[in-house]
Amino acid sequence: MRRDFILSLAAFSCMGAWAAGPAQTLLVLGDSMSAEYGLARGTGWVALLGQRLAQHKINATVVNASVSGDTTAGGRARLPALLKQHRPAVVVIELGGNDALRGLALQSTEDNLKRMTQAAQDAGARVLLVGMQVPPNYGASYTQRFAAMFEAVARERKAALVPFLLAGVADGPDAATMFQADRIHPLAKAHPRMLDNVWPALRKLLG
Numbered sequence: 119m120r121r122d123f124i125l126s127l128a129a130f131s132c133m134g135a136w137a138a139g140p141a142q143t144l145l146v147l148g149d150s151m152s153a154e155y156g157l158a159r160g161t162g163w164v165a166l167l168g169q170r171l172a173q174h175k176i177n178a179t180v181v182n183a184s185v186s187g188d189t190t191a192g193g194r195a196r197l198p199a200l201l202k203q204h205r206p207a208v209v210v211i212e213l214g215g216n217d218a219l220r221g222l223a224l225q226s227t228e229d230n231l232k233r234m235t236q237a238a239q240d241a242g243a244r245v246l247l248v249g250m251q252v253p254p255n256y257g258a259s260y261t262q263r264f265a266a267m268f269e270a271v272a273r274e275r276k277a278a279l280v281p282f283l284l285a286g287v288a289d290g291p292d293a294a295t296m297f298q299a300d301r302i303h304p305l306a307k308a309h310p311r312m313l314d315n316v317w318p319a320l321r322k323l324l325g
Contacts (some may be wrong), residue, residue, distance in 0.1 A: 246319055
């Protein structure tokens with residue numbers, strides 16, 4: 119998931135004639151899964167989210183603050199300034215996969231997720247944690263503990279949860295055809311499914 123550049127913030131405005139009052143801001147804090155790594159701009163799930171909000175006539179602006187290669191520690195360091203700048207009503211945290219790839223301690227990852235969730239909530243935002251899973255070659259114990267970590271944080275902080283961003287993609291019958299050559303990053307055709315995984319929990323937070 120690592121990449122040596124920082125993705126510029128991209129805002130997708132979903133306002134229309136139906137809107138009454140100011141748009142709420144939805145901040146996505148993620149890694150390459152949300153930063154359109156290896157994809158044409160506008161084809162990742164966050165960009166598709168902007169389109170879906172417009173289709174559902176939800177008055178919201180999406181700010182994609184995702185950075186390829188980012189870890190939970192990186193997200194935790196960046197979040198305070200983003201909260202201050204954008205004052206989001208909803209924060210989507212999609213981080214943790216790179217922690218696993220780098221072999222970082224699970225306790226550290228969990229603590230960072232808790233701290234980010236609390237910081238967003240303290241700023242008045244509703245939080246959606248987007249979980250990730252690691253391949254079985256990491257070992258049964260680690261894979262189970264890693265997946266359970268997101269649920270534990272969401273339960274403790276009373277945040278919304280998507281258990282697995284790549285459900286139906288990484289574990290689907292055509293998984294081998296859904297990824298780029300690195301076998302880590304999904305192709306554009308997988309991103310509508312990724313959005314479908316996020317949408318039900320996110321829709322409940324948008325009012």
